[in-house]
Amino acid sequence: MSGLPFRIGHGFDAHRIEPGEGVSLGGVFIACDWRIIAHSDGDVLIHALCDALLGAIAGGDIGKLFPDNDPQFKGIDSRKLLAVVMERVRAAGYAPANADLTLIAEVPRVAKHVPAMREALGTVMGLGLDAINVKATTNETMGHIGRREGIAAHAVVLLAKV
Numbered sequence: 254m255s256g257l258p259f260r261i262g263h264g265f266d267a268h269r270i271e272p273g274e275g276v277s278l279g280g281v282f283i284a285c286d287w288r289i290i291a292h293s294d295g296d297v298l299i300h301a302l303c304d305a306l307l308g309a310i311a312g313g314d315i316g317k318l319f320p321d322n323d324p325q326f327k328g329i330d331s332r333k334l335l336a337v338v339m340e341r342v343r344a345a346g347y348a349p350a351n352a353d354l355t356l357i358a359e360v361p362r363v364a365k366h367v368p369a370m371r372e373a374l375g376t377v378m379g380l381g382l383d384a385i386n387v388k389a390t391t392n393e394t395m396g397h398i399g400r401r402e403g404i405a406a407h408a409v410v411l412l413a414k415v
């Protein structure tokens with residue numbers, strides 16, 4: 254890879270939602286009246302984070318690494334996908350400096366679960382709580398997210414050469 258000491262990456266993901274028993278977001282299961290429609294557990298926050306990490310190392314995207322028609326990824330806990338992506342980051346000679354994630358969702362409300370999400374993500378990434386931020390916003394009832402048809406997430410990461 255280039256000799257630059259820092260690399261930056263951005264990721265985005267979206268999934269449809271429907272009435273259900275709960276959602277996995279940021280590596281945390283939240284019992285609620287919704288479920289995420291996906292091949293994996295549908296954790297949009299982790300998927301956006303994986304794409305940001307892969308983006309930073311010019312490593313393609315999550316769908317290339319884990320095809321959504323491969324039965325081995327059906328229902329998979331996205332923390333396992335994040336662990337594989339982190340191996341790629343380390344193999345490229347980088348370590349995450351910090352990560353900033355934004356969930357855009359009318360439902361469920363996640364604020365009280367944010368500390369657990371930061372803990373879960375930090376554990377897989379080897380990052381302290383001071384280096385990982387998770388925030389949420391609604392779409393103020395506008396569009397498909399506002400109509401509760403789906404949710405989305407953005408992630409930005411900075412990697413430092415080790």
Ligand SMILES: Nc1ccn([C@@H]2O[C@H](COP(=O)(O)O)[C@@H](O)[C@H]2O)c(=O)n1
Binds near residue numbers: 358365
């Ligand atoms: N799914 C969500 C969305 C938002 N929150 C929290 O509500 C606050 C207000 O949201 P706005 O849409 O007015 O930005 C926001 O600060 C979040 O903490 C949430 O918990 N879950």
Ligand SMILES: C[C@@]1(CO)OP(=O)(O)OP(=O)(O)OC[C@H]1O
Binds near residue numbers: 293294
């Ligand atoms: C995560 C994978 C795993 O097969 O499938 P999905 O859960 O459908 O999620 P998506 O955000 O479309 O990313 C593609 C796949 O890598």
